[in-house]
Amino acid sequence: MTTPTTVTGERADILALLQRHRGFLKHTVRGLTDEQAKRTPTASALSLGGLIKHVSATENGWAAFATGGAEAMLAEPSDWVDGFRMVEGETLAGLLAEYEKVAARTDELAATLDLDASHPLPEAPWFEPGASWSVRRVLLHIIAETSQHAGHADIIRETIDGQKTMG
Template structure:
């Protein structure tokens, strides 16, 4: 998909909604230092840089699922605890660059994948046994996940410097 490609209808709506939620999340970290992005500003383990890292990994994994199912999704190991915090050497700019790269790749897929194609979900206690998700359902899940974490990020940011990015 080139920058001049305009998606309409359902694809356009899904992509526009996902881009809007990504934008809310990115806006939440605007102007922060690496130290602020790594700060745990509430009693939780969450930090803003960790949320950026988490949504990046989640979007990337679900897009792999959309293309190749559970096996593709689980092809690379995940550090479940580490994905929610910034590790030594990570920068907010680097995390945002990776998020932009993953988002661009996902946008390309939204333009081309069959939204009705479906794959069985990975075996996990949080998924209904034997259930399958369509590419459409995957996109809705990524939108919901991004939206939820944009709200978390807003709370974390407000605890750091009082900035309210979503209201």
């Protein structure tokens, strides 16, 4: 983590919660092979490697939004077809390394950006027309997204080999 040790108050709380839920997500893939990380053993098409990849890309996109608005977010590459799965040539180690880079950048932004700065959301059917989100709301959304997918990952991991993140 590259966050300055002087981060306190609300920023420290946001960072601690984000890091906690990232930790849960990363715990679900501990000790897995690439083949296990690619497996889709539940009724959904989700895999553990695919979830790491998706959460990393989503966090990266929202970090771009926090710094430059919808235009910056939309400039980030996204792959709706392969964004939730490991494709040929990808490894779990590589996906985790990329996630670490994205997380370090987000942590730095959470420690330094004006939490009240806001940008209009991109036009999309799932966003309220004309709405804006603050940097604070973006960080809370990243926490929610990470937490939700950590839960998905826990179910998938338990299906693969019985391991549970909590309990």
